[in-house]
Amino acid sequence: DTAVSQTPKYLVTQMGNDKSIKCEQNLGHDTMYWYKQDSKKFLKIMFSYNNKELIINETVPNRFSPKSPDKAHLNLHINSLELGDSAVYFCASSQERAGGRIGELFFGEGSRLTVL
Amino acid sequence: GESVGLHLPTLSVQEGDNSIINCAYSNSASDYFIWYKQESGKGPQFIIDIRSNMDKRQGQRVTVLLNKTVKHLSLQIAATQPGDSAVYFCAESRSGGYQKVTFGIGTKLQVIP
Numbered sequence: 558d559t560a561v562s563q564t565p566k567y568l569v570t571q572m573g574n575d576k577s578i579k580c581e582q583n584l585g586h587d588t589m590y591w592y593k594q595d596s597k598k599f600l601k602i603m604f605s606y607n608n609k610e611l612i613i614n615e616t617v618p619n620r621f622s623p624k625s626p627d628k629a630h631l632n633l634h635i636n637s638l639e640l641g642d643s644a645v646y647f648c649a650s651s652q653e654r655a656g657g658r659i660g661e662l663f664f665g666e667g668s669r670l671t672v673l
Numbered sequence: 674g675e676s677v678g679l680h681l682p683t684l685s686v687q688e689g690d691n692s693i694i695n696c697a698y699s700n701s702a703s704d705y706f707i708w709y710k711q712e713s714g715k716g717p718q719f720i721i722d723i724r725s726n727m728d729k730r731q732g733q734r735v736t737v738l739l740n741k742t743v744k745h746l747s748l749q750i751a752a753t754q755p756g757d758s759a760v761y762f763c764a765e766s767r768s769g770g771y772q773k774v775t776f777g778i779g780t781k782l783q784v785i786p
Contacts, residue, residue: 561716588771598760600717600776612771647716653771660707660766660774664716 560584563648563665570638571673577634578668580648588612589631590649590662591623600647606631607653635670643672685783692750694780696763699744703765706739708748711760711779720748720761750782758784 563580570576582589590613591603605613606625620636635642649662686692698706704725709717723730723737723746730737736749746763760779766772 592776598711598779598781600762600779602773602775605771605773607771613773649716651772658719658722659768659772660705660722660764661719662717662774664718666714666716 559665561648561650561663561665563646563668565668566666567669567671569671569673572638572640574638575634575636576638576670577632578646578648578670579630579632580665581630582648582650582663583629584650584652584663585629586650586652586663587628588651588653589625589628590651591631591633592647592649592664594645594647594667596644604631604633638670638672640672643670645669682778683781683783685785686753687785688753688755690753692748692753692757692782694748694750694761694763694782696746696748696777697744698746698763698765698777700765700775701744702767704768705766706737706746707764707766707774708735708737709762709764709776711762713759717762717776753782753784755784755786758782 561582588607590605594600603617604623608628609625622634625631645667647667648665651662707722708720711717721732734751738747760781762779763777766774
């Protein structure tokens with residue numbers, strides 16, 4: 558069983574389109590994240606949710622809208638896609654409370670978004 | 674702004690030799706430092722962490738050293754194996770409140786058979 562799974566793994570789309578990436582974790586963790594990794598492998602946090610509540614919202618364009626229907630799911634919707642949105646988007650989870658190791662994130666395998 | 678960065682973007686090491694990957698950080702408020710390994714096509718994976726009140730921590734074939742005076746972190750891999758080939762990231766976080774893990778620039782480790 559995959560601990561953190563995200564779909565789709567690959568996404569190719571035209572500029573201006575709207576797309577979504579879904580993430581699910583079966584680890585029972587209370588916190589989930591979205592990270593963006595650019596072509597130089599730099600990983601930057603975008604959002605974090607704890608028990609469905611938004612707790613980190615970095616300076617991300619409002620075209621990006623995360624949604625957490627429950628603590629096991631965190632989806633990312635992107636409106637009006639731009640060329641610069643091309644990247645690998647990683648979902649991650651962690652256990653914020655009681656027994657979680659600080660700084661230990663469990664990552665999915667990534668969703669490679671290519672905007673043409 | 675505050676950042677965590679690496680000195681060497683690519684490191685080539687002969688199989689069986691020891692590897693040392695370095696990292697400089699600038700956020701004095703960080704009290705946890707972590708190393709992650711990212712293999713091709715996969716997400717980063719936690720390797721080892723060290724708290725700011727320690728200067729050395731050992732795991733299986735890996736050792737992390739922390740020098741708070743010069744804000745330097747290193748990961749040592751003993752007897753490097755082909756399976757160690759990956760991109761390595763240092764990262765920092767803080768205890769208290771909701772955690773935010775900030776990653777530095779990765780170093781690609783290439784193991785030469």
